[in-house]
Amino acid sequence: MVPQGYVLGPREGEHLILRGGDIFINVDPLKGSNGLTTGTQQIPVGIGIPIHRHFDMDEAFYVIEGSGSLILDDVRYPIGKGVSIFIPMNSWHGFENASYELVLLWTVAPAGLERFFREIATRPGVSPTQRSKKQLNEIASKYGTEFK
Numbered sequence: 149m150v151p152q153g154y155v156l157g158p159r160e161g162e163h164l165i166l167r168g169g170d171i172f173i174n175v176d177p178l179k180g181s182n183g184l185t186t187g188t189q190q191i192p193v194g195i196g197i198p199i200h201r202h203f204d205m206d207e208a209f210y211v212i213e214g215s216g217s218l219i220l221d222d223v224r225y226p227i228g229k230g231v232s233i234f235i236p237m238n239s240w241h242g243f244e245n246a247s248y249e250l251v252l253l254w255t256v257a258p259a260g261l262e263r264f265f266r267e268i269a270t271r272p273g274v275s276p277t278q279r280s281k282k283q284l285n286e287i288a289s290k291y292g293t294e295f296k
Contacts (some may be wrong), residue, residue, distance in 0.1 A: 151180030189237030
């Protein structure tokens with residue numbers, strides 16, 4: 149089957165909630181893209197993204213809104229609207245946003261991160277599951293990801 153192109157508007161795509169923020173998976177193998185996955189992620193003030201790495205995926209981000217810090221291999225970089233970020237596979241990275249909400253466009257190649265999000269996030273209206281760091285790493289390991 150030949151994949152078909154499509155266009156999604158704001159807040160369209162597969163909607164998940166993670167740590168109080170919206171995730172929209174926009175491009176992935178379920179929609180015809182076998183080589184990469186793309187989505188957006190809202191990170192509420194003070195929540196951040198814990199430091200982690202992906203063993204088999206390169207990752208790129210574009211900051212749509214907000215500001216904060218990227219931690220990349222133990223170096224802190226200020227980030228804000230309009231910043232582009234590349235994270236090569238196996239690089240430790242995370243985000244902090246003490247004062248402002250962040251909204252990120254992310255792309256991973258090859259695809260796979262969407263399956264991790266589907267397992268740890270919830271659908272709108274569903275209560276989140278609390279997990280220990282050990283439980284989170286057990287899930288993450290299935291998808292080639294590890295949290296520090």
